Amino acid sequence: MPYGVSGLNKEGMENTSRIVDRIIAEKGKEKKALISILQAIQKELNYLPKEALRHVGEHTGITPAEIISVATFYSQFRLRPAGEHMIKICVGTACHVKGSGQVYDAFARKFGLGEGETTDRKGQYTLEKVSCLGCCTLAPVVQIDQVTYGHVTTSQVDEILADFESRAGKKEEKKFRLADGTEIQGEIRIGLGSCCVASGSDEIRKAVETTVNSYGLKVKLKHVGCVGMCHQVPLVEIVPTEGEPTLYSRVKPEDVKDIVGKHFKPPGLFSRLKGKLLDSVEYIQTDAKWEGIERYALDVRDKPVSSFLGNQIPIATEYRGIINPLDIEEYKSRGGFRAIRRALLEMTPTEVVHELKESQIRGRGGAGFPSGIKWELVARHGDLQKYVVCNGDEGDPGAFMDRMLLESYPYRVIEGLIIGAYATGATKGFFYIRAEYPLAVRRIREALATCYRENLLGENILGSGFSFDAEIYEGAGAFVCGEETALLQSLMGNRGYPRIRPPFPAEKGYMGHPTLVNNVETLAQISFILREGAGLFNSIGTIHSKGTKVFALAGKVVRGGLIEVPMGTTIRQVIFEIGGGIANGRTFKAVQIGGPSGGCIPASLADTPIDFESLTEMGAMMGSGGLVVLDDSDCMVDIARFFLSFTQHESCGKCTFCRLGTRRMLDILEKVTQGKARREDLDELEKVALWTKKGSLCGLGKTAPNPVLSTLKYFREEYEAHLEGRCPTGKCTHLIKYQVNEKCIGCTLCAQVCPVNAIPFTPHEKHVIDTGVCIRCDACRPACPENAIDVF
């Protein structure tokens, strides 16, 4: 495997050395700085040139072996130059079930990429598959640099690129000037969660700012975090001083003027005229080529929405949609940091641990280990140097609640971490956050700075005598680093290789010292427990699973988004009462819970309460909390194959069963989806799955077979159909054919969208698909206005 392409001239090399020297001076020469050094080099040089890596080896205490092993382990790092723009195609679960694979292929075709190639010939674009962009409700999603396109279809590639290129070079509009505060007419709230931002809320924000400026309105403009209505984004909520608030969903920038104008009267004629003038000018400038999502306004009190919000208990997501993520005063006014005061000023560390144990909270990261016991283990340890780590390396391709919590409630998570540090006696903490979450990193960074200013971090916090420092550590792209021992390795600048436990991190963690590793969601629930008391928390939920759980609800459900429900809520309640049932009139088939570690629970078991034990019993797992709803058009073999291709790609490769077991399972599943498998292959698949579960070193490998085992258990007949060369849902491209039926009116739309000219251009005649040429990209079927294309 060649790596580290060189090709720099002398000048380039001198320049590289200077840059690398500066980065080393900034990040340090110790191994724990390695990942951030590499990140910084890549940021400046676009990739990791061999010369730069050698330079690191020669000017730090880090060996060439360590540098290369780390640079080739994390998927963030590139050893070859990338194109000018990165096209990230989300291949997360929700995007997958909505056809992201075909979208990727369409882009690859557009750039004429061969096997293994990712950059177009001009070096303009590099295609990259990413496991989740965290806006599942817009699936399938494509992100080009900072611009996100949602609901992408295979035939939109040209439009998207044209739109992207037309934006390039456009000047940023003037920044919003704050209203003076007198005569406030009301408040305009704009969602700035990931889904909102991805769906264009930043555009909306600018449009609102422009409108407010040009109208000269006296309104308060407020940025709020995720309200969980991700299926309706971007959201704009108008809260007039008098009268009912109104929530507008799926807002487009051009709607903003209408919306704002409807609720607020501009103060003077001149401003109004100015507004009109600007309006016409802008209208001409607007490039309306890109047809995004449809828009409509709806009232927050409409029945489906209130049920969407109503059946839930927000603890981790307390005050969602109300508080500005970074406004510390607002957080305080809503009870924020009251828990810290109580813990640090009124309780001993032992009492805090006791309170946590009382609450019976279990780790939200997946396995459900009782958090109180974990805290106690660290607290009891005699070592004077202890650490706490917030595990924000969420990697499930269908879940994004950690990201949302970090982005929307940074203070709540920080508060949890500080309390954890106090209770366990740790003096130093880390936020380990996925590199793919730049907004979360930014928010936490700003929130940490504010906390330092407010003496919530640093020396002698709030006069309690307790001192604690916290910093951010950006991950570099490795799902396995969600496993705590691998995460700690990564934190120390190594490959994310997990190791056997015991010893647990609570005894021997970061740099060999006792370390408390808690998931983001767990930490986000700590302040509630300390503020409201363990009793209130443990009154929620089931006997063994207390409190609430945040889920990312996505897939074929009417209303997707983030939800927080009490443990013990049934799958049916979540899908039908909260999610509004199955979209497009299809039938509920199964729900995939827990992502790559979880499993598929069939519709017949929809009354299963969601808690740690019942899910495990069903062959699924709480896992990350991804909840992807599948309908009768989803192929279960394809779903299993999808997850295995993910875990196979993410296996660290340390132990035999995971490194090879996941690969061999994937191979067999591919054989099945291609109709080439025999009955014995299913037995072998099951054998490898069972042994990968039993024999793997860490949680990744031990749970990776779950998607296979659960689908084999509940949907074996679908596997068997594939053995006979049939894919009952028409998903597996090797087993299906496209054909034009009698409804065809000869409109040529299908012929126009076909990327491989498999449909001759024959106006007013019934079209014919050449199945030998057809690549089953599914571009023609949605393009047909008459439903004249059958798949079978």
Place this chain on the structure above:
Amino acid sequence: MIKLKIDNKSVEVPEGTSVMEAAKAAGIHIPAMCMDEELDHFTSCMLCLVKDATGRMFPSCSVAASGGMRITTDDEEIREGRRIALELLLSEHVGDCEAPCQLGCPAHMNIPLMNRLIAGGKWEESLRVVKRDIALPAVLGRICPAPCEGACHRKTVDEAVSICLLKRFVGDENDLHPWPVPALNGKRAAIVGAGPAGLAAAYYLRLKGVDAHLFDRAGKPGGQLRTAISHDILPEEVLDKEINTILETGVVFHGGVTVNDTFFDELKNSYDALVLATGNIDDLTKSFQLKGTPKGIEVNRETYETSEKGVFAIGNVIRSSRLAVRSVAQGKEAAFSVIQYLNDETIRGEPRMFNSRFGKLHDLEFAEYLKEANPARRHFPSADFSGFTPGEAIEEARRCMHCDCRAAGNCKLRIYSDNCQADQKRFQTTPRRAITKQIQTSGVVYEKEKCIKCGICVRLTKKYREKFGLTFIGRGFDVIIGIPFDESLDAALVQTAQMVARHCPTGALEIREMN
């Protein structure tokens, strides 16, 4: 100290001892490949899975023993797990344990070793290697159709190594049996029929201390070798000379003796074991009341036991064949069975180890394989029926590409795969990787497609502070052990080359033999 039970044996070990070490203290061996006495545990190969009283499985190398543990190290479930782990490793292990020529040779002769010894001018040693499996090399070197050359990897590159003529060269170069024969051990065996099968059986039995007596209808030993082959191809003096080397080991020849039913019974009574190698039989009435098939006397294909205890049958008497090498091979194999029978052991025949195989060479791999071979074309002797001169033999032998694995004798992957009867093909669901060979100027050879990613070499080069050393590159299924910054193997292993080769559990890193 803590007390625990392993396979129902009580053992007491100091605190902190791993379950694997505790088992060792109890005299129980747990298979492992990624463990190295110089290094801390790494938990990669997962062969050392054991189970506790609750049935939970864990790798014994990296779990500390605790008081009261009740460990099982071997049962059906554990064996299945180990076998699957090995089969998964084998599914991506690209390499031949034994060379294809050796596997193609009915006598299973170690051809590559013979070639290397010839290339090094070591005639006597090469004869020893040949004679380990082939009793009549000079003879077979003239008449064998050489199935080995059909299997030779060099054949895919240009032309097969001239193995048969090299073997003839080895046979011709030596006058006598050049090494001592063991003293008689008191056991006696009668071999009926002094054709290639009988001669071979007698020879190998004698070499194992058995008093071997050959009986033949003809006055001179040789059977069909003497009657069915033209003297141009096989001159009588060559045959006589080679048969002589066998007789000189102490094999007793009784010529002009017809063995009928009566005499057969007499032989059974006066000898401890009896080997029938009488050649083709046209009707089964001549089969001495032994069970037969339409093709000949019925035998166990592995051990050559007939329906009667202590009587073995080999050669054309069990199935007609024109392949003398097959008869010679059976003579050798039957000798193993006879010895096992005489020693009251389970009769298994000649032991055969597990063999990893990858099939044909790909075009891409030619250059890799030629790195260790003479690139010249095959040499053909100038005249009909003539052999190689010593110089020609050396040049030709150097064409051999060393397809056999240097670790074939001590590879843990092979040994455990053999123990567990692993099936290499079971999980071979993707096309194999192409083989590469990185060769140090003097020192070691690295064939990364044989690597099992145990990381022992990575950890050793780190421990001994190599400047570059070896490192993990990539992730998951694609992870390889490589050298940072594409440095050479010379630069990677300055002080540790020999060490990492010795510690490598498979044949990925091996010491290069120097001629």
